[in-house]
Amino acid sequence: MKWFQTVTLGLSMLIATGCASTADKQQWFYPPMAVPLQASMQQEVQIARLSQLLLRTNLSDELRAKMLYERGNYYDSVGLRDLARLDYGQSLKLNPAQSELFNLLGVYYTQIGEFDAAYEAFDSTLDLNPENSYAVRNRAIALYYGDRIDLALEDMEAHFAEDSSDPFRALWLYLIKLEKEPQVARQDLLKLYQQRDNDWGWVLVALTLGEVSEEQTFKAIFAGTRDNTVLAQRLTEAYFYLGKRYQYEGDFASAISMYKLAISFNVFEYVEHRYSFLELSRIFNQVKAEQLAKAKLEQAKQE
Structure with a gap:
């Protein structure tokens, strides 16, 4: 909770200065940076451990599918996405009724531009679990990148309606709506920003709108x-x-x-x-x- 409190403090500082003139602002000569994240020892150990366990021949299909899913998650968390996809695919062959796994595959296919495969994956997620709101969001983003703006807008509006106080839902709705009605998109996002709370994401909304x-x-x-x-x-x-x-x-x-x-x-x-x-x-x-x-x-x- 300590970091959350400091983030809230930083957000309060930002909101307090958001309307200030930026005419005489100093330029950032060097981009603000952080040390790039590295794979932790725990992640590496878990990958090695699961790899060893998967060599066993006496595993049930259900257990092997679960372990492949887990190893795929670890691969994905360290950026080895092709290895993750292979594990996900093998896991699905053993147990096709994994809604969240289809959701992860959909995001992967979106990233590499295979949009038809992404749509199918998200549809499979929602067939197995119609209540998976994030699959709706991810499908909306895939449709957006696949230039199916009307369908993307329909999905994202449904996702946004579930929690209109979420700045990230508001941002993605804005980005999609920007393709059809730029002025309306900006007005709607600005209205939401004016009703903001102290969620970190509203800083990004302010940056997107040019309010700060x-x-x-x-x-x-x-x-x-x-x-x-x-x-x-x-x-x-x-x-x-x-x-x-x-x-x-x-x-x-x-x-x-x-x-x-x-x-x-x-x-x-x-x-x-x-x-x-x-x-x-x-x-x-x-x-x-x-x-x-x-x-x-x-x-x-x-x-």
Whole structure:
């Protein structure tokens, strides 16, 4: 609870200064950083232990499926996602009735851009457990990245309605709605921000809306915690959503820098880390398409 209290203190400082003029703000010459997270001894020991146990031939299918799922989770937590996917797949073959495992696979498929496989995985999760709200959110994000905005909006609105005080639900609803009604999206998010509580995520909402400066945001993050793990998590989130803002504004160079920073802290379990890779691919494809279109236009003029 100690770190939560310090985060709340930092948030209060941020809200108090949120309306201040930023005309004379100092620029950050070096990006605020944390020490990148490393695999813990416990994680490595658990992977080795489960690997040894899985060599046994007398395991029941149910127990083997559970152990493969657990090892997959450990692989995923240290960034070995392909190994995690292999374990998840083997686990599902032994026990297909694992709703949360399908949810994890859906996130994995979203990250690598295999959206049809992601939709199927999330649908399987919800078939097995219709009450899994996070599968609805994750499917909405997959639909968003798959350019199925209307369906994404439908899912995210349902997810948001379950807890309208959650800043992260509000942020993702805003990002999706931004594709259809930018002005309405901003007005709706601003209205929610004005009714905020002291949840950390509202700092990210303020940053996204431009209600506070980058400097104020990072000062609040550093005032909120001295724990490196929490700091890495907060910076991962901040750089991702700042990247989204820059990307929407067309500042691809800054967006790329922010996504790379979000990746750098090794917070593998956060969607902001996972989807930073996807955002970098989207920017690359967009810039490449624009360059090809420009080259074709110039060639047509010469002919």
